[in-house]
Amino acid sequence: MRDIQRDISSLKTLSTIPVVMKRLLETISDENSSFVDLSEIIQHDQSLSERVVAIANAPYFWHSGLINNLEQATLLLGYDLVRSIAISISVFDLLDKDEARRMRELWAHSYEVGLIAGLLCDKVPVTSGAVCFLAGLLHDIGRIIFYTLYAPEYRPIMFDEAVTEKEKGLFDVDHSAAGGWFLEYSLFPDEIISAVRHHHNLKGCERHKGIAITVHLAEALSSLLTARNEVDGFWSKDKERLFYKSGLKKEDIEHIGTIVRKESPLVKNFFEM
Numbered sequence: 001m002r003d004i005q006r007d008i009s010s011l012k013t014l015s016t017i018p019v020v021m022k023r024l025l026e027t028i029s030d031e032n033s034s035f036v037d038l039s040e041i042i043q044h045d046q047s048l049s050e051r052v053v054a055i056a057n058a059p060y061f062w063h064s065g066l067i068n069n070l071e072q073a074t075l076l077l078g079y080d081l082v083r084s085i086a087i088s089i090s091v092f093d094l095l096d097k098d099e100a101r102r103m104r105e106l107w108a109h110s111y112e113v114g115l116i117a118g119l120l121c122d123k124v125p126v127t128s129g130a131v132c133f134l135a136g137l138l139h140d141i142g143r144i145i146f147y148t149l150y151a152p153e154y155r156p157i158m159f160d161e162a163v164t165e166k167e168k169g170l171f172d173v174d175h176s177a178a179g180g181w182f183l184e185y186s187l188f189p190d191e192i193i194s195a196v197r198h199h200h201n202l203k204g205c206e207r208h209k210g211i212a213i214t215v216h217l218a219e220a221l222s223s224l225l226t227a228r229n230e231v232d233g234f235w236s237k238d239k240e241r242l243f244y245k246s247g248l249k250k251e252d253i254e255h256i257g258t259i260v261r262k263e264s265p266l267v268k269n270f271f272e273m
């Protein structure tokens with residue numbers, strides 16, 4: 001029997017994991033690590049540092065003015081959040097470049113769910129917009145973890161419409177559990193872990209329910225607003241009820257739709273960096 005949790009905890013020892021990601025994951029276990037160590041690791045990789053700054057400038061981070069560099073990003077968002085962003089980006093970098101198109105779509109799906117979660121949080125605040133955005137961005141991280149650990153078996157089902165059921169058949173757990181373990185192991189903020197763990201099923205979610213509902217709804221909304229095959233959560237009557245019960249309105253869907261459409265070229269540029 002495979003031990004998924006153990007495999008996730010030893011992810012950084014895999015020979016295929018890039019050095020930057022190994023070093024980022026190592027800063028977690030090092031209590032004495034500081035912003036200086038973190039920024040050294042990030043700055044060492046130009047593409048990573050550019051993308052951390054680009055994410056820190058995303059509209060839902062609601063700070064005034066433009067962030068030009070890593071130092072400013074850390075000042076405004078804090079060490080924990082910047083490290084979380086850097087690890088998130090390096091996880092997405094694990095996706096095989098040969099399958100770039102499909103994988104880019106998964107990144108784009110994640111980015112859109114992040115964007116929508118941030119916007120929903122702006123309408124009904126459950127925590128900070130930045131945390132909601134990050135939870136949305138990471139909601140499907142378990143799919144990348146499965147892909148990294150078990151590519152030959154996982155690749156054929158990765159984009160299946162019934163992906164969660166198929167994952168349970170292969171691994172006994174689905175990507176929301178795997179993603180939750182990875183983030184727990186990587187010491188991400190508790191709220192983000194809870195939202196990722198419950199993005200497909202809110203049952204059993206007791207802590208940080210607000211953000212979990214926000215990400216759950218953000219994914220469903222993304223299936224309404226964008227036509228991507230990588231979407232793995234759909235709009236339904238139940239979700240519509242939950243949406244209105246959460247204090248959201250019909251106009252909110254229209255407003256969010258406008259922003260998502262406006263952001264869409266930006267998302268594209270972002271992936272071509």
Ligand SMILES: [Fe+2]
Pocket residue numbers: 139140175176199200232233
């Ligand atoms: Fe998912």
Ligand SMILES: [Fe+2]
Pocket residue numbers: 109113139140219230231232233
């Ligand atoms: Fe998803």
